[in-house]
Amino acid sequence: MKAIRISLMLLSVGAGILLDGLISSSRYFATLNFNNEALLIAPHHFESTPPPITSIATFESTPPKNGRIAWLMSFPNSGTSYTSYLIRTITQTTTGSNYGHESPNPNEQSSVSSSVGIFDDNPIPSWTESWNDRLQQPSEGYILTKTHCGGFSFCKDCDSLVYNSHTFLKKCLEGDYVTGNATSGFEISKGFASKDKIARAVHIIRDPFDNVVARFHLERKTLGKKNKAHYPNSREGFRHFCDDLGRIGVKAQKQAHMFIEDVLDLDIPCQADFFRYIQWHNMAFTSTWDLGIPTLVVHYESYTTNLNETKDALLEFLEQDEVADAPPFVTGKTYRDYYTADEIDAVSKMTERLALRETWQYTKHYFGHS
16 A cells, blocks of 8 residues: 655653643654555565554644754665755755755856855854755744764774764764855865754655665765776676675674674675664664654655655644645665565564664564564
């Protein structure tokens, strides 16, 4: 059954949710359903049982924060660009980003442009497309702001493969900004956003099998001509890439041996990247819980199965108005055929073993669990 899975989570201790007359005073995970349809896409190789229908009567979040930032948190290649573009288009307002160097001005002969900070006292985060005269700065609601946090970089044997919650949250706040101009030259500097400016979060989740292959495709674009030939844009190229990337590195094994010892022998292509995927979502849930902020979980496939409802949920969560039509969403390819049935089963076992309860709750349908 085609449907959409969008979940609103109040992760703060003390948050109360009135759910069909039941009040919860700690963590409660509620699911927004549309048209009484099950919020689930069945993966290619599994039959899934849809979750029970749940509706939210009302909810209370943590006390309002000083800031208006709503993090757009995503493991890379899981829908960040479209989500930001969607909000800019339908609201005709600009979004934010922790990464100022990613917003070049197409009117200038340069790959970067000077950053404009959202807040006067800190250049991070900065406005996306600050040069775009068609977009206004939102006067109310929450400003959707991109962060990839940390723990996602490809590396065969990195000390940083295993993250703790403090380091990860610091990476969520980390960013860069650009100063200067085309005449005098540009300079990129690093810094940190203020934690007290973060008021909400949108957490994007994509099918891990598709996400890992999409990351291979992006990494391949950075390679030279010779290496691209060695890693063709195909199932075989992906598997060659995984073989060369290796398994979870020795240093990471030593750091996390007691937690992952029973999954190290599983036969999984790009095992280290699946580990990064699991750890990243674990840490993202931990960070938003630690900050005590409401979090909207959006599954990537929702843009295909129910774009309008997904759009409306985002607007309501961000407290912004729709003034223009939504841009079309080009559905990403699926890559289950890049893996054998045994490998898919092994990834399922690894995820169930290493995922926190919240991570498993919002990814288990990719493995046929209800």
